[in-house]
Amino acid sequence: MMLKAAVIGVGSMGQHHARIYAELPGVELVGIADTDAAMCERLAHRYRLRSFADYHELLEETRPDAVSIAVPTSLHYKVALAAIERGVHVLIEKPIARTVDEAERLIIAAEQARVRLAVGHVExxxxxxxxxxxxxxxxxxxxxxxxxxxxxxxxxxxxxxxxxxxxxxxxxxxxxxxxxxxxxxxxxxxxxxxxxxxxxxxxxxxxxxxxxxxxxxxxxxxxxxxxxxxxxxxxxxxxxxxxxxxxxxxxxxxxxxxxxxxxxxxxxxxxxxxxxxxxxxxxxxLRKELEDFVEAVRQTRSPTVKGEDGLIALKxxxxxxxxxxxxxxxxxxxxx
Ligand SMILES: NC(=O)c1ccc[n+]([C@@H]2O[C@H](COP(=O)([O-])OP(=O)(O)OC[C@H]3O[C@@H](n4cnc5c(N)ncnc54)[C@H](O)[C@@H]3O)[C@@H](O)[C@H]2O)c1
Structure with missing residues (x-):
């Protein structure tokens, strides 16, 4: 079955997440969201998919299985929590969050929602x-x-x-x-x-x-x-x-x-x-990182770089x- 992926924040890093999801076999890129609506629409046009200025609408209307979050670091917590609370698996760009406190809350929320939480330590x-x-x-x-x-x-x-x-x-x-x-x-x-x-x-x-x-x-x-x-x-x-x-x-x-x-x-x-x-x-x-995330979601296993790794690095x-x-x-x- 195709895994439905989405990307929130398609700036310098997020656009590469979108490009790779669009190419990965077994993955359907269902939508992208960015507050820069014009830029987001141009990118969506390239991949023939829907674009959203509001990430809540993306989550509601496209119902992805997994989402990459590549908004500025200070927004990781808010955006990731919204996805986790909808039962969506998340790959959060590094650093996991702006503060240790936010990172700890995200890890607990992901455990409670039983979703995978991967951190983009791409190296x-x-x-x-x-x-x-x-x-x-x-x-x-x-x-x-x-x-x-x-x-x-x-x-x-x-x-x-x-x-x-x-x-x-x-x-x-x-x-x-x-x-x-x-x-x-x-x-x-x-x-x-x-x-x-x-x-x-x-x-x-x-x-x-x-x-x-x-x-x-x-x-x-x-x-x-x-x-x-x-x-x-x-x-x-x-x-x-x-x-x-x-x-x-x-x-x-x-x-x-x-x-x-x-x-x-x-x-x-x-x-x-x-x-x-x-x-x-x-x-x-980045392609290897996204393949690992997709496999972790498919096989119900931990991703290679877990929330705890992101938390320790941030601390x-x-x-x-x-x-x-x-x-x-x-x-x-x-x-x-
Ligand atoms: N893994 C890596 O090597 C690597 C490299 C670069 C950046 N990053 C991380 O990626 C994240 C983004 O960095 P960047 O350099 O791509 O920044 P960027 O500013 O180029 O992109 C961020 C995008 O998020 C959008 N955005 C802002 N608020 C939003 C919201 N509320 N909803 C939807 N979209 C919103 C902005 O319009 C912008 O397009 C940061 O956390 C950064 O640390 C990781």
Whole structure:
């Protein structure tokens, strides 16, 4: 049976949700809604479907099974709740909501309504992340010692409701938890507010993980070129993943050996070994994310990125801002 999908908010991100639903086999895109009625109508015309300026009317008249919500972050809660209360499965663009309190309410509402709630942490579906996770699970890096994440670029003019931390840190905090398989136990951050009208547009964060690894996170809306890179240093070398070009490199530690007399370890050190660039089949991560959401709805299983993942990423992002405001280190749970 065809799954009826809809999209609420068809701006820079939502239009891609609409395009992909229109192409996915087994899915019928039944309508789109956006308060920018003229733009919404133009897009609806392209896909030969109905457009709505009011998302309540879209939900009432097209009765979708599943909906993507890509309105500005501060509206995620209100729009997602309206869909959930009608028994519609929701994929909410990241971050899950504007505040932790709203995110918690959405998760409870979805449980009560027995609908799937997925969060659009699209990097989880980036083929370079999937390949990196596979290689880490095989022990190719050994113990992870350090994780550095960079997400830098120019100021996005359409975002007025949240600063760079709520908007972007949620991506990398989620990736850090996922790739290390370890929770963050301590964090400290410094933010700057330079160009954005009211909110922070730069962050430097320092993190400690439960498995003992350390990490840094650099976010910026003040960099004139886009950089999205992860560096993972471990016992056997370093992985470099470019999330934009979907390239994965491994810099091997030339001196590493598994055997040896423990007392010699101190002399062993780290040396430059070979560098490998892995061949990765490039794919559009958003298409994979929507396929996963549709399958989760069809098979009554959890989506890959659940509401709880979105909530934890948002809570950590809020705490980075709090740490910076209060000039203090925040500590959670047990540390190694
Ligand atoms: N996963 C990612 O990598 C990624 C990338 C970009 C944006 N996003 C997220 O997607 C969301 C939207 O961001 P964007 O960059 O597309 O913003 P945008 O401003 O380009 O699009 C938002 C759209 O929502 C519409 N809208 C506003 N209020 C509405 C309402 N009440 N009902 C219906 N439509 C309404 C606006 O007219 C606009 O077209 C944000 O939460 C953002 O964080 C995620």
């Amino acid at each position: 989880r579906f980036n083929p370079v992340v999937i390949e990196l996770k596979r290689r880490l699970a095989q022990g190719e890096l050994g113990r992870i010692l350090n994780f550095r994440a960079y997400r830098l670029g120019p100021l996005p003019m359409q975002i007025g409701d949240v600063g760079v931390v709520i908007d972007l840190a949620t991506h990398d905090l989620d990736l850090m938890r996922y790739l290390t398989g370890s929770e963050i136990t301590r964090l400290y951050a410094e933010v700057q507010h330079v160009l954005h009208l009211s909110l922070e547009d730069m962050l430097t964060g320092v993190l400690k993980f439960a498995n003992g690894a350390t990490g840094t996170l650099e976010l910026s809306w003040l960099t004139p070129t886009k950089i999205r890179e992860l560096y993972l240093t471990g016992e056997r070398g370093m992985f470099l993943a470019s999330l934009l070009s979907q390239d994965l490199f491994f810099f091997e530690n030339g001196q590493f050996t598994d055997e040896g007399w423990p007392n010699l370890q101190i002399l062993r050190g780290v040396g430059e070994g070979s560098m490998v660039r892995f061949r990765i089949q490039k794919q559009e991560p 950590l992002a809020e705490d980075l801002i709090r740490s910076s405001r209060e000039h203090r280190v925040l500590i959670y749970g047990e540390e190694s």
